[in-house]
Amino acid sequence: MIIKRAIFTACAMAALATAQAQTPKVYTIEADKVKAHIEPTMYGIFFEDINLAADGGVYAELVKNRSFEFNSHLAGWQERQKNGGKGSVEVVDRTAQRPENAHTIKVNIESNTGSFGLSNEGFRGMGIKKGETYSFTVTARKPAGSLIKLIAELHNASGNVIGTGTLTPTSANWKKYNVKFTATATEDKASLYVWLKGKGVVDLDMVSLFPQHTWKNRPAGLRADLVQKLADMKPGFLRFPGGCIVEGRDLVNRYQWKKSIGDIDKRENIINRWNTEFAHRLTPDYYQTFGLGFMEYFMTAEDIGASPLPILNCGMACQFNTGQLVPMDQLDPYLQDALDLIEFANGGPNTKWGKLRASLGHPKPFNLKMLGVGNEQWGEQYIERWKVFTKAIKDKYPSIKIISSLGPFAEGKEFELLDKTFRGLGADILDEHYYKAPKWFLDNAKRYDNYDRKGPKIFAGEYAAQSVATGSPENKNNWECALAEAAFMTGLERNADVVNMASYAPLFAHVDGWQWTPDLIWFDNLRSYGTPNYYVQQLYALNKGTDVVPLLNDGAMVSGEEGAYATASIDKNTKELIIKFVNTTDKAKPVTFSINSTSTYQKTGTVITLGNYKKDAVNSLDTPTAVSPVKSTIGLSGKSVTVTVEPATFKVIRLKMI
Template identity: 60%
Template sequence: MKMIKIILSAVLSFCACMVQAQPLIVKADKPAATIRPTMWGIFFEDINLAADGGLYAELVKNRSFEFFNPLMGWAIQQATPATGSILVTNRLETDSANPRYIRVTRNTTTGKFGLTNEGFRGMGIKQNEQYNFTVWAKNETGSITLHVQLIDSTGKVLGESQSITISGNDWKQYKTSFAAGATELKAKLNVWFEGQGVADFDMISLFPQHTWKERPNGLRADLVQLLADMKPGFIRFPGGCIVEGRDLANRYQWKKTVGPVEERKVIVNRWNTEFAHRQTPDYFQSFGLGFYEYFQLAEDIGASPLPILNCGMACQFNSAEVVDTTQLHPYIQDALDLIEFANGDVSTKWGHLRAAMGHPAPFNLKLMGVGNEQWGPQYVERYKIFTKAIKSKYPDIELVNSTGPDPDGEKFDFLNDTLRALHADILDEHYYRPASWFQNNAGRYDNYDRNGPKIFAGEYAAHSVSTVSPLNKNNWLCALSEAAFMTGLERNADVVIMTSYAPLFAHVDGWQWTPDLIWFNNLYSYGTPDYYVQQLFACNKGTNVVPVTSNNEALKGKDSLYASAVTDAAANELILKIVNASAGTVSKQISIDSKKKLSAKAMVITLQNNDPDAVNSIESPQNVSPQTSEADVKGRRLNIILSPYSFTVIRIKMQ
């Protein structure tokens, strides 16, 4: 028996060596599917303080006093109750978008009186940065002046403005700027009112000077840079479930997010109380980051815009409220008007507004989503109506359509079959699943109909514990499993034309959902291991898929290996992507079948960690990050060592 075990062990070891000895064959002269520029993109949703408190650089929370509690985020500071008072006033009949303002009364010229704003889990303040303060105000009686201070957690003044005197009985905007003398993660803003009299105030705002591209009302530069560094092919906005709203009254309406920021209507964020384990009662949407800014961001980072619009259905996990199909006209008109806003001539109503906001040239919108994660016959009914109306006026717009919240099951099968029969343009598939699911489904699209609708892998992430669990982590095993799955997406680029991880952003002190691609606090940000996987695919996209096989089979999990290959016509390069999802080192010979001369050196980019549970953090942002080296190419072969738990990108020049 002992001898049999020894012999069996030897045979197994020999077989294992034979498996590892099988070379990878890359047929670099056999281009197959063309890879669309939109292949690897990003999905933005205002969850986890992604917009206000995140990408949108405004530092003041509840700047226009429109939260359910009008003074939420503010604290009154006064020497004695007799010093003065603050009255919240509502002018709903004359200003439905921004009805509330505060009336400040100072009864005496002595004693401190003012407001302190806490920011979004504090305010991130940088030493020597210039801060721009603005406020809308009008004087009623007497003479009121104000000045502002930034203070640290102990009350120490970090920076202070000069005084502003409020004059005149008409609303106008006042501005001042000042520099900060120190860096502080969780600063606060003091607004001091002085003098004696009565004045009205609204839209109290503070921005750093150095926003992305130095734009007033701009975006946080480090967060946009992380997006730009991914070189995304598209950006989907304004999100997923946030498009639907918990009910239709709270749905996302793009027309209320454009025009002057002081005229954009604040609403509660649907993630405000969604999860009992992470309730966020102070989570609202100011829409300072609105549809114009989304289009502008897409243009800035070289991404195609992909707006998603409500189709007359609220979130089916919440209220499941729908608009009767006879009442869909306003929703359809919103879709048609959005195309005009993005692409229309400046002589049109909505094209004129785009020009007035600073962008006379069109945004070249080519894609639009109808609904988010809807399902059932009621979605199909609305899909038909929307598609007919949009295609009749704008036949070249490609429409993205829902296949529900899951990648399989009754809801998915119904929509997949029905929308294929209706010849839909693009089907949006979502998968939040364990890491093992991603490894096991690398061949998901190998047998999809090549003549049917194209696929948008619109929301995906490997979850380390379970969906919606607050214990999920962006660990290396999850990211590596996503990389394995993505080799299958790339191999099937004739079917899968767009993909995006979700969600995109999360504030370390204000998240509701995890895992997320990019994490940040008020000062710093970092990409997760998942971020670097996405970045490596997007920055090594190529133009055409080419076959890469071992023993005449695609590598999609055998011996825990996964691979895909592309050529880049512009760079004259062959690009291989290989995942070793095992705990062992693997030696592979790569044989390249090509008539072109190959460079003697290959660039090798490796993302690796021996600990599958490894994560990045604010303190260790590069714990799992790409490392670059070289490998020798001898003739048409190279030998590569694939480290345990590794994702390797190999670039070879072809002349």
């Protein structure tokens, strides 16, 4: 491996030396001629609960099936005994009293000696950090006369205790109990043991374990390292909660936002539609607790400076599954959900849903500006429902921009029907999706060059280059795919007067629990890393500028000629010129950028380089930054800058105006 790397480095250096001996190709930048405004929402984040992204991922709960609501009510749990302890566990059905949290367990301790209890395996194990404080909570009740002591223990993979806390239920009524303790070792495959001592009976529900240090240290909050990676992208928007989970395999299993807010133990669990979607990655233990619900989504968007973009079901289940439809005369509850959501996000304390938001700890409105009607729908049935939703929303909230689906494909009869229809109906924003081979992204960098400038705006809502085939479990987040996306994105930015939003998808994936690949950010129970694709997205988001200016080769845009792709923008806030240049070839390119501008520039600028890697280069948990940006400086000669762009490289150049 070391020898191969040395050979590759030597070859790259030789290519660089050859390039430096060549005459640089001259590109012209008309820095005073604004071509298009770049929206603050240009580069954002698409979140979906796939690949254990929520439960087992960004939602920091460590206990799987904490409220015993899986179809197999004790899934994730195993009865345990030690030192002669005896007992039994009974699942209690209380559907009539609490349909949203229908099951509890009754534990009968039959012996005064030893201990009896249950262990929980977590989400492919539990990630525990030495020195971290953990908060164990349980809702319990015990009949009079029962003297039950409860001991929570963390065990490492070898069975050793690495943290423990004790509490004693005291009430005959349901009551929440809590104990905190500190872990004595780090373990990525830990498990939780809940021991009960003392003869008697106790009822348990909502058995939970959270680290104290979550995102912004919110109790029972989000996993800090994963949210930090989102914040580090400085995204323009956060789309949530998906994806196909918005639709559900059937309408019973659709995402219902009103069930995802308020008290945690009143949020109705449902099975995740991705649990059996792919035969190659079956995950029958994949459920949604909605601990990460709409309130948390809105707050996270606010935390990271992103505009919230919720997507709602429009009365259609996933058309790749059941395709179940709500009759047109029964759409009112779905419409009301949309109207109520806008009031929840933006309403004042004198409104029903605004008052609820305030009672949940956020009196200030969330400033919702956009709303998606349906996820990846298509056909006449979608069009007729879209019309009803659009009229109802626009009649009450005319300023809300509606995101409209153009289906799951980037071309074809379904796409063409929706594109033509919605343009004729004056839609606000059209959502296009493409999961294609890297070559498609290179060939389609000009996709938006000839779109109608007076028509609807475009949201490139889901896209990712597929190294093998769309949906293949063999797809990799390699440099070839990331480089193709970087080239394609020059076309998005160059056409910012048409394309207002773009987001890679999917966002997160657990290394032991994924269903779909490639994905932007991978993680295990303790660590996480950004892929090469992540760094491409981040570089675009951090260096988007405010306005596009022409970058030309002999008067023409640079979009694939001789393997080069480029765009330029100015940032009126920082007074900088930003150049993005992608070299997709295996030869170094010496280039000169000649700047036509009334402004003058500082003598040195900043260069950020991502590339000169083999096409199959990837990042991993052990080498998280193998493919990552490197900063350097560059000198200017008047209004001209010369740089060599190495093979298979994406460069960003920032030049400060004086």
